Amino acid sequence: MKQQNSQTEEKILEAAEKIFLRDGYGDARMQDIADLAGINKALLHYYFRSKDNLFEYIFEKKISVMFPKMEELFGQNLSFYETICAFIEKYVSILADNPYMPFFVMSTINRADRKDFIKKLPVSLNQKLIELYMKDLSEKKVREVNPIQLIISIISMCAFPFMARPVIKEITKIDEEQFKMLMNFRVAEIQQYIKYILIPNS
Amino acid sequence: MKQQNSQTEEKILEAAEKIFLRDGYGDARMQDIADLAGINKALLHYYFRSKDNLFEYIFEKKISVMFPKMEELFGQNLSFYETICAFIEKYVSILADNPYMPFFVMSTINRADRKDFIKKLPVSLNQKLIELYMKDLSEKKVREVNPIQLIISIISMCAFPFMARPVIKEITKIDEEQFKMLMNFRVAEIQQYIKYILIPNS
DNA sequence: GTCTATACTTCGATAGAC
DNA sequence: GTCTATCGAAGTATAGAC
Incomplete structure (x- = not known):
């Protein structure tokens, strides 16, 4: 369902932002992001291919605000x-x-x-x-x-x-x-x- | 030989300082420190029990200078x-x-x-x-x-x-x-x- | 003290069932 | 789309020979 899609994606982004900002790339754990989003690691990779990818997405999003x-x-x-x-x-x-x-x-x-x-x-x-x-x-x-x-x-x-x-x-x-x-x-x-x-x- | 001891220890500390300062704890690699000191990883652990230990040593040493x-x-x-x-x-x-x-x-x-x-x-x-x-x-x-x-x-x-x-x-x-x-x-x-x-x- | 080889651990990534 | 299970890489730590 499209509704579900974007809802999950939203949860992931929200969680990723919080974890990456707090810990930085190196110390951030995909597991922590999954936990905070209330999903599992596999789903993270389904939405965003890799940690690098997800990080880059968050970085560019936040940097424009900053x-x-x-x-x-x-x-x-x-x-x-x-x-x-x-x-x-x-x-x-x-x-x-x-x-x-x-x-x-x-x-x-x-x-x-x-x-x-x-x-x-x-x-x-x-x-x-x-x-x-x-x-x-x-x-x-x-x-x-x-x-x-x-x-x-x-x-x-x-x-x-x-x-x-x-x-x-x-x-x-x-x-x-x-x-x-x-x-x-x-x-x-x-x-x-x-x-x-x-x-x-x- | 005591001479050898302190000489190796000195090389390790010098290398560890350089790597830890440049990369921080998380991104620093014991392998990089060993390479820079011209020894192998095992010897690092022989002198300083763990990465944590070595890091703490360097941190306290540098912080007093800072x-x-x-x-x-x-x-x-x-x-x-x-x-x-x-x-x-x-x-x-x-x-x-x-x-x-x-x-x-x-x-x-x-x-x-x-x-x-x-x-x-x-x-x-x-x-x-x-x-x-x-x-x-x-x-x-x-x-x-x-x-x-x-x-x-x-x-x-x-x-x-x-x-x-x-x-x-x-x-x-x-x-x-x-x-x-x-x-x-x-x-x-x-x-x-x-x-x-x-x-x-x- | 120093080395090689290897065990152990953590973590990102993927396969495959539902 | 979502999950469980598992692989494989990377990295810390240790065993054991010299």
Whole structure:
């Protein structure tokens, strides 16, 4: 029955996503995915030929969610600083809903035999963003910094804490709920940093 | 011969470190370690009973290198800002010599069955550092920010780029040599950020 | 201490019945 | 489409000779 088909497929995808994100490719077990989906291993292979195949499917699906379309931010011509602020808010909010993503992406990319997955990342050096910086710089609206280093810093500050989440929770003795709050407060904190860094006499 | 003993053990440790750091526990192969050490698998088990055992040994050895003794920085009473600057320089320099460490630590910690490894990390909330901030704040030498968030941000900016190294290299089209330079320049860049963030009217 | 050969285990994948 | 049973590859660990 077609109805059954897609229902099972849906269950598999849901389970696969959860397991792969939590464990990464190497540590993920087809058995665990089958168990979580409430089916058996054979059926997994019936729907998705191999583990590799299933993984690739999940990776591509999640990766497109992970990197917000920057285009939307360029709509109502904001300043460089305002664009960055909007990005930070959006990015942290996405990560809060997908806390395993940063580690998932990094563990995939760092695997020797998965180097080609880098090419699947919908990231680029966003020329538009750098042009926006240059424009604001020429008008003295922002200080002179290296825009590449700044962008790396912003992504670092947003994404890294999610990877270090177990460590942060341990040493600050907070639970999952409080960690979420910490990341919530963090948005304004990072925006404030960027203001101090970019805006003269702020 | 005792001479032979320690020589072989030394070769094993050297090889194990390289493989474990590059691949993480799950993807590392005892065969690869044996090959790199120029011996066979059986001998690995003769020296270190199991893969788990060998891994734990390497982890504990490297982790102590990874986290610089902050104590040394408190020696000649620097200001909070100066202490942070010294830390950044030292930390990035260590990471540049051990570029796989951030990912190695994170992948170990994130493994479901290795959660207890968190307790092996020689990190703590360094009360001394926060006290130093409070002192400088009371003297209006620094702006008011959340010191915990700031520390998280600094570690993020230093460590994350090493995890994202393959991605950064890919999208900026630079090679290993140039990446090292990028991280070298980065020290001053981050220190500058911290100055803008912390020091009023800077 | 070191090696070869092999046992044991885990896990992805497939065959075949229903 | 779904299940049970089983294969085969890969990888850790050990036995036993030298």
